[in-house]
Amino acid sequence: MARVRQLVLSWEAGLVVLTVLIVIIGQSADHDLISSFNLQTTALNNVILLCLALGVAPVIMTGDIDLSVVGTLALSGVVMGDLMSHGMATGLAIAIGLVIALICGLINGLLVVLFDLPALAVTLGTMGAYTGISFLILGGLAITTFPNSVVSLGSSNLTGTQIPFCVVVVLVIAAIMAYLVHFTTWGKSLFAVGGNRKAALFSGIAVNRVRIITFVISGFLAGFAGLLFLGNYETAQAGMGASELLPAITAVILGGVSAYGGTGTIPGVVIAAVLLALLQSALGLHGFSGQGQTMAVGFLLIIAIGAPPLARSARDWSRRRRAGVVEIASAGAGESKGGSAGSGEAVRSTAVN
């Protein structure tokens, strides 16, 4: 009984409710939202965002962040496109592109974990660097012809159905990620490391390894997203996919992954991505431009991250007004033992982490 209650009141359930609401409202407004054609288009437009989000989610769960995924997407996409346009065998070109994506992720992991540099700064820099390299490779050119296999991966449907093949593929990836995160030891370690890195380290968990692996996976999935991009839009262009960063991060945060690490679920991220997709589609049908939809995503991110603490501080404020005594935590040494005064040096309050 308790578990059912837990499930019903969970964040994910809330997301499902929101999604259903959007469908109802959107359908009544425009009658087209859940038509098979529109669903197909919506799905095609958003698989990349989901693919990126699935990779970024574990990184954020461990308390880090990866902004460079769009750079990796652009770089491996451009490499794959370029190689293919020069006649290389499709399979080989894809393999090389994915390996490059893996390396991009590995570089991030090494810099952040082994050199102990702030993930935000590093991935901000590598985002620029990887995107920049895609420019160095392709310049202003665009590649528009691709082998059939790639195009069908990105755009066509599962034989005999209306369901795009890539959607199935990404959902399979989601299932794999869900298994890894929720059913394996590595997954549990993610939550431990994100919840309290020191405690995890002291308990014998291979913290460095866990963190580096998240970056590698993030890079790999970004590379795969690049492949999907090629087939989906049939274009390879330097700097491609840059606009997917915000939606991907929004999907992760909206999906219940705390920005500070330690909580979240993969199904939540998937539902959030679906929600975002439907929202953008509904807005589009209703006349909102592409950028208008992005703005909506921005607002949604604000609400997703801002609502819980706002609610909490509202509750705290009213509770404090009713009570009398204020107890302030921190700012005192422990009973003569260690324990820095609450003003120690190692502080990460709001921003750059």
Place this chain on the structure above:
Amino acid sequence: MSDQRSSDADDNAAAPVVELRGIRRSFGGLQALSGVSMTLRRGEIVGLLGENGAGKSTLVKILTGVLEPDGGQIVVDGEVRRVSNPRVARELGIAATYQEPAVFPDLDVAENLFAGRQPTRRGIVDWGAMYKKAEEVFREIGVDLDPRTPVYQLGIADRQIIEIAKSLISEARVLILDEPTSVLSSREVDSLFVLLNSLRDRGISLVFVSHKLDEVKAITDRVVVLRDGTLVAEKPTSDVSVSELVQMMCGRAIGDLYPSLTRVAGDTILEVENLTRRGYFQNVSFSLRRGEILGLAGLVGAGRTELAEAIFGISPPDSGSMTLDGIPYTAVSPRHAVRVGIAYLPEDRLSNGLVMGMRVPFNMTMTVWSRIANRFGRFRTRVMYRQSAQLAERVQLQAGRLNQLTSSLSGGNQQKVVLGKWLATEPRILILDEPTHGIDVGTKAEVLGIVAELAASGVAVIFISSELEEVRAMSTRLLVMREGSIVAEFATPVDAHVVLEAASGVVARQES
């Protein structure tokens, strides 16, 4: 009383600045302070003594506005005041410095002194005035420090001086120093004492909270001793001897709190030779036998935690060697240590011991997650629940607590979870660092009982504790560390004052 009292009228000198009357405070079921009254007067240094848990830090927190008392009054300058937050305390002239000084490392000394209250001239910051005032202050208190130095260049002794100077500039009348000397070398301590004396001569009321009895004797005018939340003694320093102080602090006889220990003389499992970590401990050598509880006593800053962390692989030593069951052992990482059978229960369970956001079974089995996984890495939740139920039983954690969020448990129960986590590894060596810190008496007894049982079953235990009574009662053999070296070894039972003297460096003259 000391004759350095300023030559102002005696009334003025003896005027109370802050009075605490009948202060009471409890946490949950624990009564931390029950009716403590004390007076702080102008121009004196009062030593505040007491064991861990005696209530010293709670008293300090109440004085500095971090906590409010449940009962009693705080009287400042004759008026009853409510010190509801640190800002109020500061405005009333009450300041405190702690072991880890709160400074702005990127800014220079002068700015650290004036942070938040820079002198201005017509609205703009007057650096000239700031440097001048800083130099003035330093000259007044006899400190040689260039105010233009960026603080990140300074060591902790200098940072402490900055903290003290800061309180002077904010015209504090009461300055509380919480264990100020635990991270200082003896030469730095001497300089600090010169500074404290000059502060006293300026009429500031200083509260010197410390375990180091020799220093307390050297610098204070009056001592106040707390024990179990009550004030047991208040005397002029010159009227008490160190041994009397120890007696007052330790108080009651060892009661039923402590389990009886089986003294098994097992074979040696760990040999430590000349272990050194620059700045923390040097040339530490000892051996550890199966089934024994090796107590490690000492004052804060003696290096015991660092030694434990070195053995466990958190911060490997610079030199020295260790042998585990005859095989050479290098402390590489906590993972490695766990694999060879060493377990470490860290001092601060909140920041180092538990992932508060996870439920109890996860925390309880965290050390053996790799064993809970099957061949393919799948995490077998059912196995975890079974194991954690078993462990809960071993640590006497009630079953109802089992699927809760760790953060919702009481301190004592949380500590049990941590203990359970380490029992799960079936260690050969268990290092406990302040295992009963901040937990209630009942749970304390249970935890200590479990430790005794473990030892009886053959586990080698290293028991680190700053509570004199506890470490004496729980050890089959006792080592004392001071300033990074092992200075004494005792067979238990041993008298409290003997241990304390070894820990503080006071050598008792032969009683005639």
Place this chain on the structure above:
Amino acid sequence: MIADVALSATRRGRVRSLVRRSDTALIGLIVLITLVATATLSDFRTLSNINNLLNTTALIAIVAIGEAVVILARQIDLSVGAILGICAYLVGSWSGHVSGPFGPVFGVLLALGLGAAFGLGNALLINVFKMPAIIATLATLSIYTGLQIIVNNGSQLYLTQVPKWLAGLRGNAWFGIGTFIWIAVICLIVVTFILRRTRFGRDIYALGSNPDAAVYLGVKIRVRTYQIFALCGALAGLGGLLYTSQFGNVDATAGNGMNLTVIAAAVVGGVSLFGGAGTALSAVLGALLLGEIQNILELTRISIFAEQTLQGAAIVIAVAVYAVVSRRLRRPVRREAFLSDHPTLDTAAIDAAGGASNG
């Protein structure tokens, strides 16, 4: 680049601050590169190239100064590019309404005010919604970019619609030096003054160096956050004004990509991403250095596309160097050496002497 401070551990600090030394090193580097480029690249030393370089750099420097202020407080602002873009359009089209000598005044005030307003929006999210700056400004980046598109309404602002004084600003020179450069220098002086000489400025450093201690000591973090982001936004707005003058036509993509550029400029110039260290001059020097390198890369046809790679790599390298160096520089907080001879005090002697020695 970052640190060159004397490592002496004496109590008398010899060096005033970390940044001064690194500023000198940077200036030296810039001068060196300029000399080499002037000597070897004929394209470099043409008047038009120098002019172009200085104008572009001035614009970036102004926005980078604003970003530096934010980074100093241990925050970050990813939305500066969008703020610049919107202000570029709005200032360009609205300042035409005020003619005569008040035109420029109105234009500048409008740019500063609009930019500050957008900056306040960022701070609002951080303060009220308790969002980490990185995510807050990521969100506002998209929102402001969207506003930018709405405002442009599908077309763009044409040079002909822009008031004369604004259009001609770029070409003008006062006392022989281009107006852009003057404006950049004025911003540099003003912000340096603010950072060094006002409580607001010193609070920024305190917040960046140790936020907890700052709050504990009474720094009003919420108010300061509003002020910090408003200042950054205002400078981005001013950059927008210059942008309109520089490029004439303003469309919905104005300012794209500016974010990485200004962060790179600030970071390369010596503003630490950890907060608390750096100055406005750092941002300007960083902008100069990166701008020059970019220019040279273009001229030598290594690639006109190297920009992002350069900036991205620069950030990573700067962060790594700073982290490594600052770790080496900071004294360990524990005591250094044990003095093996701590005197053991004789209790009886102490008791007999009656307590405190006078030190």
